Amino acid sequence: MSQALSTNQTGTLIPLDYMVLKMRIVSITDETVDTKTFRLEFCDAQQGEAFEFHAGQFGLYSVFGAGEATFCIASSPTETGYIECSVKRTGKVTNELHQCNVGDIIGFRGPYGNWFPIDEMQGKNLLFVAGGIGLAPLNSLIRNCLDLRDQFKDIAILYGARSVDDLVYKERLENWQQRKDVKTLYTVDPGGETPQWQGEVGFVPTVLTKMKPASQNTIVVVCGPPIMIKFVLAALVELGFSRASVYTTLENRMKCGVGKCGRCNVGNLYVCKDGPIFRCSDLEALPNEF
């Protein structure tokens, strides 16, 4: 099998001509009733060694016969030899992915898009705010930052989901909670708690307001449903944060991933090339189509 690779502007290896790299599923974790995390290894070890990405980038994953779907890479660039993606069962491709077993082979092309400004984050306080499956792209960045812990000042994580059952990465959430160098705050929407639930109860923006994070020298990264992002941003502005210090990711529908097919256009931008990571102050200039 010929696997032509080319170097794009960002210097990363991407398969040419919509060709995919074959990856084997090596483990599957049930996160919630409808979300699974797949750990994938390159079938061709050489490709695995050549593969590099940055936290925040995405790929197109395919079940042969069902088609391709876009997900962020949820594992950290500091973990090599495999990548992970977390997939909520919602449509044709995600349904087929959920039917897959350990050992099955799927297709992957990527990494595509820009990434979180990790260089700009050095020496700063970091606040991560995530809702539901929105923890997936942040998971990559948080793991990346924790692996390079001494390059950052205070790190705080605020994560919420509709109910205790909807929290993803439960094992990691516990790990982060146990670390002394990370402040964590987990919450579920009112009515989503269980008798055993030790965390907060309340919507993410409300809990954020109560949390009163300091805005000085802090970079915030927000990821979650559009409605949550909207209210989190309002709460942050209220707390004295500037929109320029807040980043988020736009998850538009995509097909090509390389700035051709036109599907992810917002105004004159291609979310797949100019994003998916955007500074919130830059989003204000865009037409409201995301």
Added chain:
Amino acid sequence: MRSTNVDEQTLYTAQAGWLKSAVDILQGAGVDVMAPVETEPGVVELATVKSSEAVTLDYQNVRLPLKRLFFPITEVVLEFKSQPEGDVDVQSEPLVSETEVVVLGARPCGVAALEALDKVFHWDYDDVRYSARRARTTLISFACTRPDAQCFCTSVGGSPHNTTQSDVLVYLEENGQALMQVCSDKGAKFIEQLRDVVKPAPAGTQPPAPPEVKEKFDPAKAKAWLDEHFESDFWTEVALKCLGCGACSYLCPTCHCFDIVDEANWQAGQRRRNWDCCSHPMFTRHASGHNPRPDQASRCRQRIMHKFKYFPERFGQVACVGCGRCVRACCVGQNLVSILTDIESKAKGGDKADVASTLN
């Protein structure tokens, strides 16, 4: 319309019967010749021809846009097949045949549209399929002699004699002769191949003046209004008529949105790239059900905004060549030209036009 002077050095005259010779010579050289052919009564398409007898010169324009030669309606990009032990064999579909293609008789507007497509398919990531097809093809345009009431190339920077992206522009003459204007190295090679029937034009030769195409609107003025009116009742007004069928996009020489889908049975299948269209509701619908363009008004707005605002901002030109196909094809009489002239009159009349339209 004023015609600009053409460098005489690039002009050649072709003797009567040159078309037959051209087809024969190119055939002999192993070139795939495409030319206008009447495929059904009243419908002319570019098709592969073996002799000049099949070629028709009696056409206003070809029905399908030229883009399909470089960016086909549907094409296979990958083939996959189940293997023993759960493995999958994945093969990239061979790009395109290496055979040289000469198109005799493309229209200048369709060829000019390739300038917009080249920008999309070459920026950042080079679309190898598109590029390979472009590289192997020589485009011999036939100057437009019969613009109709729907044509508006002159409103978007074009002309019936536009040479943009053409390798040779041919001015056909009544007596079977032709004047040829060489526009590129590929064009010079074509003229060289035809050396027995073509000779340099006599001193003082100039192409005829182009037929008149009325200038109907000014894209710069329209853009000034678009810049300020993402939110406007005008979009609802435009959308009320629209069925969202997508005929305008599919026939548009510059529209380039596509879908990538799998077609397969349990053992084997293909991954295909197909033309797609921003008028369809599913185009932007997220898996969560959220749709950034939830109604036809937002989708109609996208079509106009993309062609006359976003594309110019991104790639420095409008994504429209004024061929008029979208106007002719629309089954509910939607008219891009009247949308743009409406916009231009709104731009002139400030907010007054907006008030008038909400009162109607």
